[in-house]
Amino acid sequence: MKKYILIAVFSLLLTVAKGQSYTEVYLNYLPSVPFGETADFTSGISPRGIDFEANRFIGDDMSVGINVAWVIFREKVSPELFELNDLDFYGTQFRYQNMVPIDIVFKKYFITGEYTPYVGIGAGIQYVEQRNDIGVFSLTDDKWLFHAAPELGLLYDLTPSTTLSVKAKYNYSPKSGDFPGASYLSLGIGLGLN
Numbered sequence: 001m002k003k004y005i006l007i008a009v010f011s012l013l014l015t016v017a018k019g020q021s022y023t024e025v026y027l028n029y030l031p032s033v034p035f036g037e038t039a040d041f042t043s044g045i046s047p048r049g050i051d052f053e054a055n056r057f058i059g060d061d062m063s064v065g066i067n068v069a070w071v072i073f074r075e076k077v078s079p080e081l082f083e084l085n086d087l088d089f090y091g092t093q094f095r096y097q098n099m100v101p102i103d104i105v106f107k108k109y110f111i112t113g114e115y116t117p118y119v120g121i122g123a124g125i126q127y128v129e130q131r132n133d134i135g136v137f138s139l140t141d142d143k144w145l146f147h148a149a150p151e152l153g154l155l156y157d158l159t160p161s162t163t164l165s166v167k168a169k170y171n172y173s174p175k176s177g178d179f180p181g182a183s184y185l186s187l188g189i190g191l192g193l194n
Contacts, residue, residue: 022057026165028190032071037180042073042095061109067122073097094133101126101147114157122149126173128182145173163192
């Protein structure tokens with residue numbers, strides 16, 4: 001059900017944003033690599049990621065926009081003893097982390113013709129859910145965290161209204177109380193309409 005709601009929201013945002021002048025919208029495939037406490041819980045590259053971005057130009061070479069992403073990390077851990085709140089669990093663990101950052105993004109473009117490199121910074125909130133499935137038991141913890149995301153990217157004009165987007169974005173959320181921080185690098189490729 002969550003998947004269908006996200007698809008409907010992305011479709012609505014795409015339709016609304018495209019109707020505005022001087023606006024670009026992008027849909028990117030977003031594989032990611034975890035670092036720090038994120039990698040401690042689920043290590044390895046995740047091929048499960050997507051983001052939607054709508055940018056409104058506020059000058060010839062600057063834009064402000066909104067970015068919504070969804071990245072899923074998953075890891076299977078061999079059977080081992082796992083302790084939580086004075087209870088011992090033994091079995092194969094399936095660990096999941098869902099990351100959903102929602103950011104306001106500012107970008108500076110260096111227009112050179114067909115290729116347009118840019119730098120950007122995003123800031124907002126990120127929903128982080130950690131789930132550990134062991135047999136029939138599922139242990140889940142989640143939290144909304146502050147989120148910051150600097151990025152570097154390159155745009156290439158395929159047609160007058162279609163753009164290829166390639167980017168690298170570092171996502172960071174500091175820990176909050178006992179809840180661990182989130183840190184991962186997303187490498188995106190996608191298409192944009194302008």
